[in-house]
Amino acid sequence: MNETRPTELSEFDELRRLLVGPNIEKLEQLAEKLDSPEKLSHEIGGILPQAMKISAQQGDRLSEAMIPTVEEIVRLSIKRDINKFANALFPVIGPAIRKSISETFRQMMQSLNQVLEYGLSWQGIKWRLESIRTGIPFAQIVLLHSLQFRVEQAFLIHRNTGLLLSHLELPENQSQNADMVSSMLSAIGDFVGDSFDVKNRQALDSIQVGDFSIWIEQSPDAILAVAIRGDAPASLRANLQQALEDIQSQFEPELNSFRSDTAPFEACRDVLQPCMQSGYITKQEGIPLKTKLIWLVIFILLAYWAISELYLSMQQRDYIALLEREPGYVITQVKYNGDSMTIRGLRDPLSRNPQNYIALTTLNTDNIQLLFEPYHSLDRPFIEQRMQQILQPPQYVKLEIKGSLLKISGYASPQQVTRLLTMAPLISGIDQIDSSQLSDRIDLSELNPPPGVKLALDLDKGHLQATGSALQDWIERTRAKALSIEGIRSYDDSQLTSAFDLTLLNAPASVTLSLQNGILSARGQASDGWIKTLQSSIASYTAIRQLDTTQLINIDTEKLQQQIQLLEKEMVFFDAAASYNYDASDLFNHLASLAKKIVLLAEQLEKPVEIMIQGHSDSMGNFQNNVFLSIERAEYVAQHLVNSGISPRHLQIKGLEAPVEKEKSLAEQRYNRRVSFSVSIGKPFQN
Amino acid sequence: MIKMKVCMLGAFAVGKTSLVQQYVNSIFSEKYQTTLGVKIDKKSVSINDQTLELILWDLAGEDEFIEVRSSYLRGSSGVILVADGTRAETLDIALMLKQKVDREVGEIPFILLVNKADLADNWTIDQTRLEQLKQDGWFIMLTSAKDSANVEDAYLALATKLQQTL
Numbered sequence: 001m002n003e004t005r006p007t008e009l010s011e012f013d014e015l016r017r018l019l020v021g022p023n024i025e026k027l028e029q030l031a032e033k034l035d036s037p038e039k040l041s042h043e044i045g046g047i048l049p050q051a052m053k054i055s056a057q058q059g060d061r062l063s064e065a066m067i068p069t070v071e072e073i074v075r076l077s078i079k080r081d082i083n084k085f086a087n088a089l090f091p092v093i094g095p096a097i098r099k100s101i102s103e104t105f106r107q108m109m110q111s112l113n114q115v116l117e118y119g120l121s122w123q124g125i126k127w128r129l130e131s132i133r134t135g136i137p138f139a140q141i142v143l144l145h146s147l148q149f150r151v152e153q154a155f156l157i158h159r160n161t162g163l164l165l166s167h168l169e170l171p172e173n174q175s176q177n178a179d180m181v182s183s184m185l186s187a188i189g190d191f192v193g194d195s196f197d198v199k200n201r202q203a204l205d206s207i208q209v210g211d212f213s214i215w216i217e218q219s220p221d222a223i224l225a226v227a228i229r230g231d232a233p234a235s236l237r238a239n240l241q242q243a244l245e246d247i248q249s250q251f252e253p254e255l256n257s258f259r260s261d262t263a264p265f266e267a268c269r270d271v272l273q274p275c276m277q278s279g280y281i282t283k284q285e286g287i288p289l290k291t292k293l294i295w296l297v298i299f300i301l302l303a304y305w306a307i308s309e310l311y312l313s314m315q316q317r318d319y320i321a322l323l324e325r326e327p328g329y330v331i332t333q334v335k336y337n338g339d340s341m342t343i344r345g346l347r348d349p350l351s352r353n354p355q356n357y358i359a360l361t362t363l364n365t366d367n368i369q370l371l372f373e374p375y376h377s378l379d380r381p382f383i384e385q386r387m388q389q390i391l392q393p394p395q396y397v398k399l400e401i402k403g404s405l406l407k408i409s410g411y412a413s414p415q416q417v418t419r420l421l422t423m424a425p426l427i428s429g430i431d432q433i434d435s436s437q438l439s440d441r442i443d444l445s446e447l448n449p450p451p452g453v454k455l456a457l458d459l460d461k462g463h464l465q466a467t468g469s470a471l472q473d474w475i476e477r478t479r480a481k482a483l484s485i486e487g488i489r490s491y492d493d494s495q496l497t498s499a500f501d502l503t504l505l506n507a508p509a510s511v512t513l514s515l516q517n518g519i520l521s522a523r524g525q526a527s528d529g530w531i532k533t534l535q536s537s538i539a540s541y542t543a544i545r546q547l548d549t550t551q552l553i554n555i556d557t558e559k560l561q562q563q564i565q566l567l568e569k570e571m572v573f574f575d576a577a578a579s580y581n582y583d584a585s586d587l588f589n590h591l592a593s594l595a596k597k598i599v600l601l602a603e604q605l606e607k608p609v610e611i612m613i614q615g616h617s618d619s620m621g622n623f624q625n626n627v628f629l630s631i632e633r634a635e636y637v638a639q640h641l642v643n644s645g646i647s648p649r650h651l652q653i654k655g656l657e658a659p660v661e662k663e664k665s666l667a668e669q670r671y672n673r674r675v676s677f678s679v680s681i682g683k684p685f686q687n
Numbered sequence: 688m689i690k691m692k693v694c695m696l697g698a699f700a701v702g703k704t705s706l707v708q709q710y711v712n713s714i715f716s717e718k719y720q721t722t723l724g725v726k727i728d729k730k731s732v733s734i735n736d737q738t739l740e741l742i743l744w745d746l747a748g749e750d751e752f753i754e755v756r757s758s759y760l761r762g763s764s765g766v767i768l769v770a771d772g773t774r775a776e777t778l779d780i781a782l783m784l785k786q787k788v789d790r791e792v793g794e795i796p797f798i799l800l801v802n803k804a805d806l807a808d809n810w811t812i813d814q815t816r817l818e819q820l821k822q823d824g825w826f827i828m829l830t831s832a833k834d835s836a837n838v839e840d841a842y843l844a845l846a847t848k849l850q851q852t853l
């Protein structure tokens with residue numbers, strides 16, 4: 001604006017008014033607007049929205065230009081009064097935080113699931129670490145983690161006043177703020193309802209904070225809110241609705257008239273109780289099969305390793321225990337070196353071989369080194385064993401140890417007794433010997449053996465042997481008695497022959513009997529009757545198996561033979577006819593007596609007997625006559641004998657059989673005119 | 688159990704929160720932290736052998752940006768109007784809020800607390816106005832959340848009024 005003098009002003013103004021005329025007022029108004037910031041602002045304010053709109057349509061330049069300013073504005077605004085800004089942002093912050101929290105929670109759940117998926121025991125370690133870190137008992141951590149959800153509190157809120165009508169909570173988390181919480185919940189509900197202009201206040205049906213969520217159900221007069229830890233199933237919502245509906249219908253009048261007294265709502269607790277639900281993660285699903293298998297394999301390998309280590313050490317321990325228990329072993333030191341071990345100690349040579357034990361275990365023999373020094377164990381079994389080994393006592397010698405006293409009892413041969421008594425003191429562990437019960441003889445006198453018997457006693461075996469022969473009676477008596485004699489364990493009389501009492505056979509004095517090896521020999525002479533009795537009776541004597549009578553002469557047979565010989569020597573001489581010229585009565589009596597004796601004896605011997613009476617003739621005369629004459633002469637003699645009482649059935653008659661050679665003398669002729677005798681015993685003559 | 692909702696109403700920064708804090712927790716802070724939305728506290732009072740549970744709704748103060756939400760008033764049994772003795776205009780807001788309560792909830796027991804009595808030097812509220820209100824039957828008390836003057840008595844006075852409605 002040019003500077004002008006005041007005097008010139010009016011003229012100039014006049015001129016300008018003339019020139020510019022009607023526009024001048026507008027110009028002045030414009031100038032006024034430009035000069036006055038207030039007016040200018042007013043003008044710009046009128047066009048600024050339009051200008052910005054156009055500018056925004058043309059590109060980002062305006063926005064970009066404004067960024068620093070806006071940022072500065074925000075910064076200053078916050079600096080000046082943070083509350084105003086907070087108030088302005090409050091409606092958006094809630095949902096934003098909620099969204100962010102739920103997102104974070106979702107991700108957290110996911111990663112937790114992954115952790116569960118990839119670590120079986122890892123989870124356990126983590127929980128334990130968490131427990132250490134937080135100071136919360138491990139069990140509770142596990143509970144919290146394995147808890148799928150748990151309704152921890154339930155609030156029944158009067159919708160109009162926001163006052164708490166009824167409240168349920170878990171015993172472990174008692175809170176004092178239930179009244180405040182319920183009012184706050186109703187306030188939040190109102191706030192949400194107001195702020196977002198939703199038709200009904202169902203809009204706010206849950207609030208989620210971290211692990212916690214609050215589910216809200218509303219009825220015309222009441223609000224049911226439950227505080228849940230974890231992820232509750234949708235079914236819970238239905239339960240809540242049901243409970244609330246029940247309450248609404250049951251307590252309608254009370255709810256309507258409620259102003260401040262909560263007493264009537266005590267009864268609601270029962271309806272609310274079913275809402276206090278909880279659920280646990282029972283099964284961890286979703287671990288991939290591969291992971292499971294890998295874990296399984298690792299587990300099996302570890303288990304195998306652990307078990308085999310355990311098994312090895314158990315076996316080693318068992319083996320050592322076995323040796324320790326084994327008498328005659330003293331283990332002084334065991335050194336383990338990995339799989340192998342070295343065992344040092346003392347070992348009685350009488351103890352069992354340790355190799356036997358290794359065979360009992362499946363331990364590798366190469367891995368066990370046994371270094372044992374010999375020693376004499378004073379364990380009783382070892383003293384006993386050693387004693388047995390050194391003394392080798394006869395079977396029936398009894399060795400008894402009492403402390404260090406050795407008692408030897410029983411019977412043994414003198415040599416054995418001497419040996420036992422010299423050796424016994426040499427056994428280690430034995431100081432004293434009692435041999436009072438040890439004997440080297442047995443008195444057999446009570447057996448009273450007959451002279452033919454020899455008794456042999458083996459004291460070491462307790463065996464008595466009888467040889468020779470004895471009467472059966474003695475044999476049997478001894479057999480019954482022998483074993484009752486102390487010290488005799490066995491008795492053998494198989495070599496003893498049973499002697500037979502020959503007097504039983506009642507032999508005549510002329511007979512000598514001897515029995516040997518079951519053969520009875522009879523010697524001498526005996527009557528046929530006795531011989532017969534003997535023969536028939538021997539069968540009843542077991543001691544006699546056979547009878548030898550070759551040396552026995554039967555007296556009766558002998559007599560018979562003598563008589564026969566006598567008879568057969570006799571001859572009756574005739575003259576030329578069938579008569580004789582001498583007194584023959586003595587001869588015939590003699591013949592008859594002989595014949596009678598023969599028949600009698602034969603009958604006694606039960607043998608058939610025939611006496612052949614043979615007639616002879618000389619060569620003189622006619623042969624036919626001579627035959628006749630010979631028969632006649634025989635018959636003559638036979639008649640005599642029959643007359644003397646001889647039965648004709650014992651007699652046979654025979655005439656000439658062959659011609660007689662011509663006699664050289666009269667004597668010969670006379671001799672030929674005779675009758676002679678022959679006797680057949682046992683079998684009749686053949687006619 | 689008798690429970691009653693009581694709203695703290697007044698302009699911003701008049702000391703509503705401070706009064707509740709003093710009453711409930713016996714603490715006071717010089718620092719001003721404005722209440723967002725609502726803050727709820729609880730206190731039991733015994734009058735004539737009866738226990739009343741006061742659920743105190745400390746509402747955000749009214750100012751040119753924030754208006755007291757009528758939904759928060761719903762279901763109230765009583766109201767504590769708070770004005771700041773050092774800011775005369777807060778009495779107007781209190782009166783205005785009283786009308787709002789009448790509109791939304793109806794006639795319920797209320798008291799008016801003129802707070803920050805400890806700052807008597809900066810007092811701007813006209814005593815005659817208060818006298819006028821008293822004439823109209825208002826129960827008015829001068830309180831200080833800072834030195835706890837009349838705080839206990841103020842709540843007791845309201846509780847007594849509330850008990851009479853039972």
Ligand SMILES: Nc1nc2c(ncn2[C@@H]2O[C@H](COP(=O)(O)OP(=O)(O)OP(=O)(O)O)[C@@H](O)[C@H]2O)c(=O)[nH]1
Nearest residue numbers: 699700701702703704705717719721722748803832
């Ligand atoms: N000297 C003094 N200061 C007080 C008193 N009461 C509150 N104040 C202060 O006043 C300020 C506001 O107090 P608040 O209680 O937050 O006020 P309010 O009414 O809750 O405010 P909004 O929540 O924003 O509505 C704080 O700095 C307090 O320290 C009082 O009695 N005396």
Ligand SMILES: [Mg+2]
Nearest residue numbers: 703704721722
């Ligand atoms: Mg406050």
